[in-house]
Amino acid sequence: MSDETNQFTSDSSSSSGKQEEPQNLNDELDRLESQLTVDEVDRLYRTATSSSKPLPPMGEGKPYPPLLGSRQPFLVTFDGPDDVEHPYNYPLWKKCLYSLSVGVAAFSLSLGSAMFSQATQEIMEIYHVGWEVGVLTTSVFILGFAFGPIIWGPLSELFGRKLIMTVSIFGSTCFSFAVATAHNIETIVICRFFTAFMGSAAFVVAPAVMADMFSLKSRGKAMTIFAMILFGGPLLAPILGGFIVRNHKLGWRWTTYVCGMIGSSALVLIVFCLGETHHPVILAKRAEELRRRTRNWGIYAAHEDLRLSINEIVTNNIARPVKMLFTEPILFFASLYNGFIYAMIYSLLTVIPLIFEVGYGFKQGNAELPPYVSMIIGEFIGSGILVLFEERFTKIIDRDGKLPPEKRLEPMMIGGVTFVIGILWLCWTGHYHKSIHWIVPAVGSSFIGASLMLIFLPSMTYIIDSYLFIAASALAANTFIRSTFAAAFPLFSRQMFVNLTTRWAGTLLGGLGLILVPIPFIFSKYGKTLRNKSAIAYKD
Known part of the structure; x- marks a missing residue:
């Protein structure tokens, strides 16, 4: 039985290898996605055939049936790039x-x-x-x-x-x-x-x-x-x-x-x-x-063979994001930067009241209006900048037929600098509330809002493009780092801003942001090499 199953695996692999070359990018993505699922099924078959456990009987004394041959002709796939049921x-x-x-x-x-x-x-x-x-x-x-x-x-x-x-x-x-x-x-x-x-x-x-x-x-x-x-x-x-x-x-x-x-x-x-x-x-x-x-009954989809036990689900699926986090440098460092920026949102829940309630004397509700409205305006500005980059990326795709994932990092290079400017602007001008009008630190908040978009979104899109076929697992690893940072910061940020004062606490955060600025530049140069060495990342 083991030899027969190995024969199936060999037939499936050889048949898969005889597929025609894809005509466009969507064909290539569909082929790779399908092959990823088939590879997982093959792994399950190899695990099953290597088991020393005796085969269960067919029942009623019936012999084991003969091998039916390759299943490839019965494999259901999308009907080309124009399939109406393709999302x-x-x-x-x-x-x-x-x-x-x-x-x-x-x-x-x-x-x-x-x-x-x-x-x-x-x-x-x-x-x-x-x-x-x-x-x-x-x-x-x-x-x-x-x-x-x-x-x-x-x-x-x-x-x-x-x-x-x-x-x-x-x-x-x-x-x-x-x-x-x-x-x-x-x-x-x-x-x-x-x-x-x-x-x-x-x-x-x-x-x-x-x-x-x-x-x-x-x-x-x-x-x-x-x-x-x-x-x-x-x-x-x-x-x-x-x-x-x-x-x-x-x-x-x-x-x-x-x-x-x-x-x-x-x-x-x-x-x-x-x-x-x-x-x-x-x-x-x-x-x-x-x-x-x-x-x-022979018609099947590769995904249907993924009927896993609880142990296999935990080992191969739920544990995947954690494993990816510590084996994929792209995912780890992009998530690290992403997490630091995300944590700033929840740190601001502390610094905003200190500046606008304690410093400028606004009441609760009114105190949140100037800085957060400014950040929302900055978010729209950041989104506008991203749309301009997307227009440029679309032209590259029309010209070359593809877009290297590292191109997604270009807005992040801008956002890293504007974030440092924004956090220093907000915290230093807010510290001198007796001599500086409240509108000044509020304007500084807009730089933070724009930076949130310019850093967070490109890093997320870069992760999706780099790990397209297991994007949910990659994003789960990213969210784990991001949310861990954001959960920890509110526990000490108030003490930090009170004891260090607003200006020096802001300087500390700005300095950490400055240390992380080179990350998109490094991945822009070496990201392709790291992806090509990875067993699960999208390869050019």
Whole structure:
């Protein structure tokens, strides 16, 4: 039996090797994606045939049947680049609807991550806890973002995007309402963690859904919109949260009621509007339909053979993001830079009140308006710059037929410098609040907002383009680093800004940002070499 299975593997590999050369970039991507799944199936067959365990009987004394030969003629694939069921070829309205469905889910989580921070003081007074415990309600939420994607990302590659998103946003919405109705600090902290843990699929599956639907030429623009949602939530949340907490008819509980309501809307959209976009799962459904309608049981999709045990799921899928993080230099350092920038959003939840409430005397809610509106304006400016780069990238694709992933790093080179300028501008001018008008540090915030887009989005798109066929796993590893940084910073940032003063704490953060500036330049030069040496990265 072992020899027969090895023969199947050999036949499958040789047949695969006889395929015609791809005619364009989409053909090449589809071929590589299909081959990646076939390689995983072959690995499972090799593992099974090397087992010393006796074969189970066929039953009723029947002999083992003869080998049927190569399965390659029965393998279901897409019908060329113009296949109407390929997500790249969905009509624009369907792509927008699917993007909206997962985007609303991501927005509800990103909003919840920072809106609750405005209730910290009230939580401290009601439940008689200190600052560290009060701010822990924000940190554990972000920590949930770190651990959830490690599970949700790989499982979406195994079971499909829609199933995982449905389970994720349903659980998150339930825990969000649990926080809103909690009567003790322990319940609040625990439910805050599980709200983020359950809902964090949106942060890795949503961009994976967009990567499924948008080709290389349009993926950058789609990811720009997603990044604006991802950053727009934490920037808008302090403004909304500040006014909600100040309103005595609402109070702190409504900061999570609002997020739960948005999450409920996302759940409705995902259940009734979102379709499956993961290419191997679509082919598996096509194969099932063909078997039923033709009554040919030999028809199959490569993904259908990936029926893994719990141990195999943990070893080969859930552990994949962690393994990638420490074996792929591109992923590790891009995530490191990405994490530092993301953590700045949550550090600003501390420095903004120190500058505008304590320094300039604004009330809660009003204090968040100047800096965060400025950052949102900067976010739009950064997005505009990214769109200009995307136009340039599109011309390169039209001319060369492809775009090296390292090209995506060019806006990041600008963003690294503007971030250092922005953080120093905000912190130094905000320190001298007695002699400098509040508009000056607010303007400095716009540089930070632009930098968030110029650094975060190119690094994420670079990761997707470099690990296209396991993008959800790569993004899960990225989210783990990013959220770990963001969870840790609020725990010490207030003490840092108080003890070092605003100007010197800002100088420290600016110095760290300056150290990270060379990363995109290094990958621009050596990234292709690192990808070609990798066993799982996309190769030119």
